[in-house]
Amino acid sequence: MRASILKWALAVPAGAFLVLFLAWPLAGVVGEAVSGGGRAFAAMADDPVFWRGLVGSAVLGTLAPFASTVVGLAVSLHLATLPPAKRTALLTVIAVPLSFSGLVVAYGFILVFGRSGFVTMLLADLGADPAVVGGLIYTPAGLAIAYCYYLIPRAVLVIFPVVANFETEQLHAARALGASPARAFIDILLPQVAPACLVAFALCAAVALGAYGTALALSGTQIPILPMVLYSKISDSGADLPSAAAMSLVLIALACTVMAIAELVRPRVRAAA
Amino acid sequence: MTGKTLQLTRCSKTYPDGTRALEPVDLTIAAGEVVVLLGPSGCGKTTLLRLVAGLDRPDAGGRVVLDGLDVTAHPIEKRGVGMVFQSYALFPHMSVAGNIGYGLRVQGWSRAKRKARVDELLATARLTELAGRRVDQLSGGQRQRVALARALAPRSGMILLDEPLTALDAGLREGLRAEIAAMIRDQGATAVYVTHDQAEALTLADRLVVMNRGTIAQIGTPREVYYRPASDYIAGFFGPVNRLSGTIEDGIFATATGTTPVPGQPDGATTLAFRPEAAIVGGGGLRFQVATSLFEGVRQRLDLEGPAGERLVAYAPGARPYAPGDEVTLGIDPDGLLTSSDG
Numbered sequence: 001m002r003a004s005i006l007k008w009a010l011a012v013p014a015g016a017f018l019v020l021f022l023a024w025p026l027a028g029v030v031g032e033a034v035s036g037g038g039r040a041f042a043a044m045a046d047d048p049v050f051w052r053g054l055v056g057s058a059v060l061g062t063l064a065p066f067a068s069t070v071v072g073l074a075v076s077l078h079l080a081t082l083p084p085a086k087r088t089a090l091l092t093v094i095a096v097p098l099s100f101s102g103l104v105v106a107y108g109f110i111l112v113f114g115r116s117g118f119v120t121m122l123l124a125d126l127g128a129d130p131a132v133v134g135g136l137i138y139t140p141a142g143l144a145i146a147y148c149y150y151l152i153p154r155a156v157l158v159i160f161p162v163v164a165n166f167e168t169e170q171l172h173a174a175r176a177l178g179a180s181p182a183r184a185f186i187d188i189l190l191p192q193v194a195p196a197c198l199v200a201f202a203l204c205a206a207v208a209l210g211a212y213g214t215a216l217a218l219s220g221t222q223i224p225i226l227p228m229v230l231y232s233k234i235s236d237s238g239a240d241l242p243s244a245a246a247m248s249l250v251l252i253a254l255a256c257t258v259m260a261i262a263e264l265v266r267p268r269v270r271a272a273a
Numbered sequence: 274m275t276g277k278t279l280q281l282t283r284c285s286k287t288y289p290d291g292t293r294a295l296e297p298v299d300l301t302i303a304a305g306e307v308v309v310l311l312g313p314s315g316c317g318k319t320t321l322l323r324l325v326a327g328l329d330r331p332d333a334g335g336r337v338v339l340d341g342l343d344v345t346a347h348p349i350e351k352r353g354v355g356m357v358f359q360s361y362a363l364f365p366h367m368s369v370a371g372n373i374g375y376g377l378r379v380q381g382w383s384r385a386k387r388k389a390r391v392d393e394l395l396a397t398a399r400l401t402e403l404a405g406r407r408v409d410q411l412s413g414g415q416r417q418r419v420a421l422a423r424a425l426a427p428r429s430g431m432i433l434l435d436e437p438l439t440a441l442d443a444g445l446r447e448g449l450r451a452e453i454a455a456m457i458r459d460q461g462a463t464a465v466y467v468t469h470d471q472a473e474a475l476t477l478a479d480r481l482v483v484m485n486r487g488t489i490a491q492i493g494t495p496r497e498v499y500y501r502p503a504s505d506y507i508a509g510f511f512g513p514v515n516r517l518s519g520t521i522e523d524g525i526f527a528t529a530t531g532t533t534p535v536p537g538q539p540d541g542a543t544t545l546a547f548r549p550e551a552a553i554v555g556g557g558g559l560r561f562q563v564a565t566s567l568f569e570g571v572r573q574r575l576d577l578e579g580p581a582g583e584r585l586v587a588y589a590p591g592a593r594p595y596a597p598g599d600e601v602t603l604g605i606d607p608d609g610l611l612t613s614s615d616g
Contacts, residue, residue, distance in 0.1 A: 169362035172328060175349045176356035177376030177427060187375070191366045 026252075032245035040242035050247060053229035056140040057209055060225055061254070064144035064151055065204030069197050071148065072155025076163040079156075095157065097150045102213030109146050109218065113137045138219040146218065147208050154207065155200040162196040195265045202262030206255045226251050276305035276463030277340040277353075277430040279325065284335035286320050294320040296487045297335070302480075304430075307457060307464045311474040312484035313510075318467045319435060321484070325465055326433050327352045339431065355424030355432040355462070359439055361416045363408040369419050370395065370404040376427040394422040397456055414445045421453060425460045432457060434466045438473060450476050471511050475499065483507050501612050508546070508611060513586045515552060517559075517605075518544045526605065530579040533557030533604045546611040549574070552587035557604025561585060566595040577601065 033040050044050050075094070079087050097105070112118050115134030124130040136142040166189060174184035212227035221232040226247060233244035279302040286295040295317040302308050310318035323329040324337060327349035331337065337345045344352050355376075364372050370391050377387045395401045398418040408416060417437060424432050437453065438446045454477050457464045468474050474481055475495040483491045483498060491503040502508035519528035520542050526535045534557070535545070554575065561577035564584075570591055577585045587603060589595065 167360060167362060169358045169360055170364060172326075172349065173356060173358060173362040173423075174364075174375065174379075176326065176352075176354060176433075177423070178350050178353075178379045179375075180350055181348075183379065187379075188364055 029245045029248050032241055033249050036242055040246040044243050044246045044250075047243070049224075049229055050226075050243075052224040053226040053247075054250070056224040057226040057251075057254070059140040060144050060147065061205045061209045061258075063141060064147040064208040065155075065201045067144065068148045068151035068155045068204045069159075069201045071152050072159050072200055073163070073193065073197055075152070075156050076160040079160055080163045080166070091156075091160070094153050096153075098153050100150065102150070102211060103217045105146060105149050106214045106217030109137055109149075109214075113142075138223060140223065140225055143215055143218065143223060143225070144208070146214050147211065151204040151207060154204055158200040158203060159193060159196045162193050166192060198265045199262045202258040202265075205258040206262075209251065209255050209258070226254075275430065276461055278302065278304050279431065279463065279465070280336075280338040281321075281325070282336040282338070284321070284324050284331040284337065286317075286324060286329060286335075287332050294487060295324070298489055300482065300489065300492075302463060302465065305461055305463055307454070307466065307477060307479045308482060309466045309468060309474040309478035309480075310482045310484055311468060311471065311478075312490075313469060316484040317487040318469075318482075318484045320487075322433055322435055322465060322467050326354055326356055353427075353429040353431065355427065355429050357420045357424045357432065357434040357437045359436040361420040361437075361440075363416055363419055363423075365407070365409055367408070368404065369400055369406050369408060369411070372408060372419055373400075373422045373426050376423065380427055390426060394426055397459065398422040413441050414449055417441065417449060418452070421456055425456065425462060428460070428462075430462055432460075432462045432464045434464065436468055437466075438468070438470070446470075446473070453477065475511075483510065500609075511548075513549055514546055514611065515549065515585045515587075516544050516546050517583060517585065518542075528559065528579075528583070529581045530583060531558040531560045531602070533559050535605055535607045535610075537607055538610070545605060547605055547609050548611070549586040549588050551606040551609025552585060553604040553606055554587050554589040554601055555603075557602060559603040559605075561601050561603055563595050563597055563599040563601060565597060568594075575601070577603070 079090060082090065110117065113120060113134070114137065115130060117134060120128075120130050120134040123133050137146060170188050171181075171184045174188045175181065179187060210227060212225075212231060215223050215225060215228055216231065221228045221235075230244055230247045230251065233240045233247065279300075281298055281300040283297045283299065284295065285293070285297040287293050298317075298321060300308075300321075310321060312318050320329065324331050324335070327337075327344065327347055331345065335345065336343060339352060339354070349356075364375065367375065373394050374387050374391045377390060382390070391404075392401075395404050398421065400415065400418060400422065403411065403415060408419060411419065417440075420437065421434075424434075434453075438449055441449065450473055466474075466477055468477075478495050481491075481493060481495050481498045482489055485506060491498055491507050493501070498507065499511055502511070505514075508514045517526075517528060519526050521527075521535060521538050521540050523540070524534055524536045524538065525532050526538070526545065538545075559579075561579050561583075564576045564578045566576075567574040568591055572588045573591050573595065575587045575589055575595055577587055579585070585603070587601075589601075595601070
């Protein structure tokens with residue numbers, strides 16, 4: 001009896017935290033969104049800024065996780081070939097960007113790829129228009145590259161354990177049966193790491209959809225992605241709370257959808273790792 | 274299908290760190306032959322197999338010739354050899370039938386031919402009921418048979434097996450030995466089989482290649498290697514060897530411990546070498562005392578001591594117990610005498 005009371009007591013801080021800082025505010029958002037009888041949603045649907053933001057987020061939320069997953073798979077395949085000590089050291093280094101603030105990343109990008117950035121100037125010497133090159137990082141596609149910076153480590157952390165546990169002899173077996181190295185890779189390795197790649201993609205997509213620090217630092221609220229549209233609704237003069245709440249729900253729904261996909265696939269990844 | 278021939282010429286292997294895994298080796302294997310590479314771990318047998326497979330290249334000067342074609346520079350997929358790995362290396366995302374048919378798919382067999390061949394192998398390997406199963410739902414023995422069927426499927430004429438039974442428990446191993454031998458011979462493939470298990474090697478081999486420290490120590494039929502070992506090392510590798518010194522006169526062997534007939538052996542002073550099973554307990558006039566006895570079920574192992582300190586190992590049927598200090602008489606089966614292959 002006492003043991004079970006203790007067990008519940010241990011859960012109280014987390015429970016209180018969840019109620020105070022997640023459930024309650026979320027309920028507030030939902031309440032705010034539906035307060036006008038759905039008018040907020042109608043207004044949102046009529047707002048071209050929202051639609052531009054949705055398209056921007058869709059581009060960002062597809063490009064960044066896709067690129068990160070592809071690079072993450074390549075990095076994982078390389079890591080798996082290394083001796084354990086080297087591998088551990090590199091994994092530690094790879095995880096470093098995860099601990100950086102998105103703002104730091106953004107300023108770094110401005111310094112290197114911005115309108116008067118180092119790389120931009122170099123390319124300008126080769127004849128590229130600095131306004132075009134430098135403007136690239138202020139678009140959703142350009143932002144996707146910046147996001148890769150901390151999405152790739154996430155992808156590696158998800159994909160690497162599965163790749164490391166892959167039995168290389170299967171590739172030898174396939175080749176002994178006549179498959180070229182490329183064919184063995186496609187037929188044998190890819191299907192076995194595909195679930196992990198899908199999970200990595202979904203996790204990165206959820207992060208990319210919600211993150212706004214890097215975007216804000218890069219371009220203020222000019223860049224058309226949902227979090228920025230949302231930010232402008234609550235920070236600019238004349239906060240429009242009902243439509244901000246409605247957009248929040250759309251953003252939450254998007255992130256939940258990709259996370260749900262990840263959770264559906266995850267058991268298969270655990271089995272492979 | 275007829276098996277391929279294999280010719281290795283001056284094949285050695287030195288790894289980048291300078292480790293010499295294999296000294297220059299020459300070996301010729303006839304079509305349809307089952308050759309077993311036997312030796313302790315680190316003797317170079319797996320290295321040799323990897324050279325044949327194309328998973329490693331021999332040092333400069335070495336040549337691997339398959340069916341008359343120099344394949345030394347060919348990667349594994351261009352060699353046309355089936356391979357069975359110790360870990361089986363089955364494809365977990367494919368069914369049993371999918372695994373067996375993979376090589377046929379890669380090599381562009383038509384759907385109908387593929388199905389016929391897969392069905393045939395499923396039947397041979399007694400896997401027909403399991404055709405649609407995932408491989409992680411199979412027992413160790415079943416996985417082993419899938420791996421073998423998969424390697425045999427494309428009728429490549431050459432199959433390489435790297436310790437295929439080592440991952441299984443002893444009881445299962447014995448049953449599978451016979452099955453593997455039957456499947457390989459049934460398919461007519463030439464086989465190179467690597468193992469460190471003596472019983473497995475003796476059972477399976479047409480020809481046995483005993484390896485030690487990166488060199489071939491002896492090549493011969495299982496009986497030749499067992500009864501005419503080229504060295505004490507090889508003799509000892511197959512189990513204990515008894516040695517008893519004395520003189521033979523008119524077919525009677527005489528020592529300090531007594532006499533026993535050895536018909537057909539030349540007269541003169543000699544040391545007879547024989548394995549424990551050639552010492553016939555209760556069968557002659559050599560008197561020994563039991564030092565220790567170990568009951569093993571089907572038989573018991575007796576460690577015997579003679580009056581002058583001679584030590585022998587003999588096997589007696591298990592039913593009758595022996596105790597330390599018991600007197601036994603011994604005969605020697607003359608057919609079981611070991612002769613040196615070079616003398």
